[in-house]
Amino acid sequence: MAYLPYVEPALSIILPLSTFIxxxxxxxxxxxxxxxxxxIGEIIIGILFGLPTSGTLLLSQPIQETVQCLGYLGLVGLVFEGGLTTDLGLLRKTIWTTLAAGAVGILAPMILSLSLLGMQFPISEGEKGKYSTPLAAFSASVALCSTSLGSTFIILTSANMQKTPVGTLIAGAAMIDDVLVLVMVKIVIALGQDQSDVWTIVRPxxxxxxxxxxxxxxxxxxxxxxxHAICSIFAIDRGDTTPLEDEIDAGKGISRHTGFLLSTLMLIVLVTLAAYVEGSVLLAAFLAGAVVRYTWQENEDMLVDYPTRMFEEYYKPIMDYVFIPFFFASIGFSIPISGMFVSSVAWKGLLYSILMFxxxxxxxxxLYFDYFTEKWTLNGKRKLPKPTDHEQQISQHGSPGPVDHSLKPRVPKAPHLDAIIVGSTMIARGGFGFLVASEAQSSGALALKSKSAGEHRAPAPRDGIHTLDVVEDQIFLVIIWALxxxxxxxxxxxxxAVRRKLAGKKCECGIAQGGFGEDIACHLCL
Incomplete structure (x- = not known):
């Protein structure tokens, strides 16, 4: 019977790994x-400890691969938290604005990525440079259409904006973009490998x-x-003497421990189902969180947010200090930093980065759609009818009663700062963009010239390490610059932008005020 004997790890493994954490x-x-x-700091540390910079001097390749796997667990947990803390009522109210934001986040990178068609990439000294193919430009746009869900939820969590209209819009738009990118990357791979099977393309x-x-x-x-059936069996009559809020949802008889098991089971079921049908694992994690919240927290006005408290007790400690840092460090592992500073690539990368920004x-x-709509509606209400003779007589001899100023319509505030927060939060691409770029590169979709029939890029080596060809992979490096x-x-x-908004607001503890531009928390609530 085979088994793995326990061997004390060497100091050369323990010391770099502990230093890394x-x-x-x-x-x-x-x-x-x-x-x-x-x-950003975690990505920089990942660059310094990863293969492109230090090779395997600090962290061996198996350890770096383990960090990537654990980091992806952190990403799944982070997206699960996003679904768990999303206010579904607010999501319904902002659904059209969210869809519009998602559409802009897809169309704008695609349009601006056409600029790659006008960039000439040198092949050799005696040969004329090549231009990007339409497939390569489309592949680049797909990689840059993605939004880093990890970065998005980290920013929203650090500013306590998960349950605000702006936070809900950002999370929804980012999820829409990544689902569409998941579909389009299959199209890129199929076209890069000259596949024509329609089902392979539309299956995601x-x-x-x-x-x-x-x-x-x-x-x-x-x-x-x-x-409800389970809760009706195990419901607890709390009475007036036993304070069970900290441990048990007394109205349902479900403790946070039981809630943790049931929530994790839901997460595992949906993620497994998504992986089996080749759907989006991250979408499944978000849906699992939303389903748990919808089922457990029926009333959003409840004093105790049991799903969030369960997550903070069981998931958050290891995620905050291990899994999520590992995820962003693994992004640093995937950046070929040494090949990015070739002169013919660097300026194109900077230009393309500005366009993608x-x-x-x-x-x-x-956000200005709602603002202008509300403003035009308010201007229409201000056009009052001409006063009658009786009203004019009252105004001349004095008003018979006090004026009710509470009926005066509220003037909408221009959402300049909120628009900056939404736009800048969507800019970060993250690990999904690197994954799409790598898939496009491996399939041959980023080649500078069209492939002849039956010609494909050499498959990746079994050890998982890609060797970069600075000439052949120039478009890939430009994409990496932008990412x-x-x-x-x-x-x-x-x-x-968040710090500026926090500085100008009194504490509202993240409670939405009914519209964009009035939702934020104070420093003490972070």
């Missing part, structure tokens, strides 16, 4: 307090839509009735 948390805490973008879209439908139907007709930044413009700079610059801008 400590530096990740130290860098995150420093930048979180300064700019609300601690993830059908799977994701089916997953949403299954989750909704299960929540309405199976999970919630079953939950603008492409996602304009998503914040959708890196957007992932760094977006949270920094968002952090400044």
């Amino acid at each position: 400590v530096l990740l948390n130290l860098a995150r805490n420093i930048l979180d307090h300064a700019l609300y973008c601690g993830l 879209a059908v799977s994701s839509l089916g997953l949403i439908l299954v989750a909704v139907l299960m929540a309405l007709f199976i999970i919630r009735p079953l939950w 603008i492409a996602k930044g304009v998503v914040g413009v959708v 890196v700079l957007c992932t760094i610059a977006g949270p920094i801008v968002s952090g400044f």
Whole structure:
């Protein structure tokens, strides 16, 4: 019988790994307090400890692969938290604005990525440079259409904006963009490998839509009735003497421990189902959180938010200090930093980065739709009819009673700061963008010239390490430039905007005021 004997790890393994974990948390805490973008520090530490910079000197390849796997667990948990804390009522109210934001987040990068068609990439000294193919430009746009869900939820959590209209809009738009990118990346791979099977291309879209439908139907007709049946059996009569709020949801008889087991079971079921049907695992995690909240927290006005408290007790400690730092560090592992500073690539990468920064930044413009609609409606109400003779007589001899100023319509406030927060939060691309770029590169979709029949890029080696060809992979490096700079610059801008908003607001503890522009929490609530 085979078994793995226990062997004491060598100091050469323990010391770099412990240093890696400590530096990740130290860098995150420093930048979180300064700019609300601690993830930047984690990415930088990942670059320094990863293969592109230090090779396997500090962390061996198996350890780096383990960090990637654990980091992806952190991403799944982070998206699960996003669904668990999303106010479904607010999501319904802002659904059209959310859809508009998602559409802008897809269309703008696609349009601006056409600029790659005009960039000439040198092949050799004696040969004329090549231009990007339409497939390569489309592949680049798909990679840059993604939004970093990890960065998004980290920013929203650090600013306590998860349950605000702006936070709900950002989370919904980011999820929409990533689901559409999941579909489009399959198209990129199929075209790069000269596949023509329609089902292979459309299967991710059908799977994701089916997953949403299954989750909704299960929540309405199976999970919630079953939950009520269980609660009716185990419900506890608390009385007036036993304070059980800290441990037990007295109205349902479900403790946080039981809630943790049931919630985790729901997460495992939906994620497994999504992976089996080739749908989005991250979408499944978000749906699992939303289903748990819909089932457990029926009344959003309840004094105790049991789903959130359960998550903070069981998930958050290990996620905050291990899994999430590992996720952002694994992004740093995937950045080929040494090949990015070739002169023919660097300026194109900077230019494309600026365009992609603008492409996602304009998503914040959708907030002005509601603002102008409300303003035009208010201007219409101000056009009062001409007063009658009786009203004129009253105005000349004095009003018979006091004027009710409470009926005066509220003048809408321009959502400039909220628009900056929405746009800058959507700018960060994160691990999903790197994954899409790598898939496109491996399939041959980023080639500078069209492939002849039957010609494909050499498959990746079995050890999982890709060797970069600076000439052949120039478009890939330009995409990496945009992914890196957007992932760094977006949270920094968002952090400044959030800090500016926090400085100008009194504590409202994250409670929405009914419209965009009036939802934020104070420093004490963070």
